[in-house]
Amino acid sequence: MNEPPFTLRIHVEGQQDMDWMVQPEDVTFQRTLEVISQLLPHSTITAFEYEDEDNDRVTVRGDDEMRNMFADYFTELSEEDRARGMFPPLIIYPKLGKSSQVRNLLGLKIKTSKSDSGNEQEMSTAPPDSKLDSSSDSNKSIHQILACGSMKEEDLQYVQVLGSGNGGQVYKTIHKSTKSLMALKVIQLDLTPLVQKQILSEMEILHKCNSVSIIAFYGAFFNENKISICTEYMDGGSLDRYIPVPENVLGAMSAHIINGLVYMWNLKILHRDIKPSNILVNSTGQVKLCDFGVSTQLVKSIATSFVGTNVYMAPERIQGEEYNILAEVWSLGVTLFEISTGKLPFSSLTANMTPFELMDCIIMQNPQSLPSDKFSPDFVHFVNLCLQKNLRQRISVDRLLTHPFVKRNEDGNSQLVAEYVKQTLSQRAVKS
Ligand SMILES: Nc1ncnc2c1ncn2[C@@H]1O[C@H](COP(=O)(O)OP(=O)(O)OP(=O)(O)O)[C@@H](O)[C@H]1O
Numbered sequence: 006m007n008e009p010p011f012t013l014r015i016h017v018e019g020q021q022d023m024d025w026m027v028q029p030e031d032v033t034f035q036r037t038l039e040v041i042s043q044l045l046p047h048s049t050i051t052a053f054e055y056e057d058e059d060n061d062r063v064t065v066r067g068d069d070e071m072r073n074m075f076a077d078y079f080t081e082l083s084e085e086d087r088a089r090g091m092f093p094p095l096i097i098y099p100k101l102g103k104s105s106q107v108r109n110l111l112g113l114k115i116k117t118s119k120s121d122s123g124n125e126q127e128m129s130t131a132p133p134d135s136k137l138d139s140s141s142d143s144n145k146s147i148h149q150i151l152a153c154g155s156m157k158e159e160d161l162q163y164v165q166v167l168g169s170g171n172g173g174q175v176y177k178t179i180h181k182s183t184k185s186l187m188a189l190k191v192i193q194l195d196l197t198p199l200v201q202k203q204i205l206s207e208m209e210i211l212h213k214c215n216s217v218s219i220i221a222f223y224g225a226f227f228n229e230n231k232i233s234i235c236t237e238y239m240d241g242g243s244l245d246r247y248i249p250v251p252e253n254v255l256g257a258m259s260a261h262i263i264n265g266l267v268y269m270w271n272l273k274i275l276h277r278d279i280k281p282s283n284i285l286v287n288s289t290g291q292v293k294l295c296d297f298g299v300s301t302q303l304v305k306s307i308a309t310s311f312v313g314t315n316v317y318m319a320p321e322r323i324q325g326e327e328y329n330i331l332a333e334v335w336s337l338g339v340t341l342f343e344i345s346t347g348k349l350p351f352s353s354l355t356a357n358m359t360p361f362e363l364m365d366c367i368i369m370q371n372p373q374s375l376p377s378d379k380f381s382p383d384f385v386h387f388v389n390l391c392l393q394k395n396l397r398q399r400i401s402v403d404r405l406l407t408h409p410f411v412k413r414n415e416d417g418n419s420q421l422v423a424e425y426v427k428q429t430l431s432q433r434a435v436k437s
Pocket residue numbers: 167168169170171172173174175188190220236237238239240241242243278282283285295296
């Protein structure tokens with residue numbers, strides 16, 4: 006079939022949807038049931054349903070029916086969405102099998118245990134732990150806290166400053182009751198309570214993002230004139246501190262970066278600030294994107310306080326055109342160029358340029374290619390395609406996923422990344 010990856014959205018009545026990025030030709034019916042069982046650990050699931058073009062429910066009980074479901078999905082996609090590489094989530098509805106548990110009319114299990122209030126649904130409203138490779142107890146308890154929506158300053162103990170950026174500081178913290186490490190970004194912003202509320206509500210969507218390539222979001226709160234955003238902690242920090250990264254390692258990292266971006270693009274969420282400092286790594290070889298600009302209001306509030314064109318912005322964005330995925334592809338190209346060479350792809354760029362000169366440089370200049378004597382032809386070609394000023398020539402999401410540089414690295418070799426991160430961290434420790 007060779008169709009691009011897209012999101013399967015698992016919908017269970019009364020629970021938060023779980024999004025799962027799948028590659029249609031790789032995912033099996035059995036694997037899908039396993040993922041569903043993470044959401045419904047106490048139920049026996051043997052089938053699920055989806056809605057066809059007439060909104061009739063069609064049951065899927067095996068691999069053949071699953072292939073038909075994918076075929077239906079791709080047939081129904083509009084040409085426009087396909088051309089833009091936008092794939093809306095395909096919603097599936099697990100069919101709950103019968104068990105000895107007491108059930109209500111909706112087929113949901115009813116608590117019958119001691120602490121029971123009588124008619125409470127047993128299914129938790131906590132966001133599902135869909136980090137497919139992380140089912141630790143600490144993760145579960147973190148999600149339970151989130152379900153209460155009660156992340157507060159007093160829950161966290163500050164350990165150290167991890168870094169600071171435009172307008173904020175990031176701290177390593179310990180979540181007291183679960184003893185989990187978390188990162189807390191604190192930004193000072195003078196906003197009305199109404200705007201604060203709007204920001205928090207816009208950030209809610211992050212609870213629905215479940216991808217191993219996206220930093221987990223644990224919650225956000227305002228305290229006086231500061232917003233605190235609590236996320237997963239990554240012990241390797243951000244990629245700007247690793248520059249230059251050898252091509253083989255960066256190739257493996259790119260698989261995770263692209264996976265994260267495509268996951269969010271499929272949810273119609275744009276990052277808006279792709280750059281090395283927004284890509285985090287850890288010593289288990291995971292690579293994750295952070296700082297998605299999901300809250301328009303927050304992006305606006307930060308932008309009015311800390312103005313700036315940054316060197317990763319696409320020329321068309323600087324010129325005020327509509328911001329879209331292709332602008333993100335450009336930023337990805339600048340990011341990969343910088344991480345691999347330690348330089349930016351604009352020859353006349355200097356550190357002391359005014360914002361106007363910087364804008365002029367990005368708009369007027371043709372970006373350089375990676376040196377062909379230092380990097381593989383595939384990598385040079387891929388970055389060149391990301392850095393096409395002409396939007397028609399810039400690589401589309403479809404072509405991006407099938408490009409030889411991406412294909413060659415698609416397993417994301419976590420072991421290689423882990424070794425590299427650990428080695429770099431220990432070299433840093435020796436130096437300091
Ligand atoms: N979840 C995290 N885990 C570990 N380190 C982090 C985490 N989030 C951020 N950091 C570290 O904190 C630094 C500062 O992050 P911050 O997002 O404030 O700024 P930035 O991305 O460098 O710049 P800007 O504010 O322009 O986006 C990062 O460069 C990174 O090294």
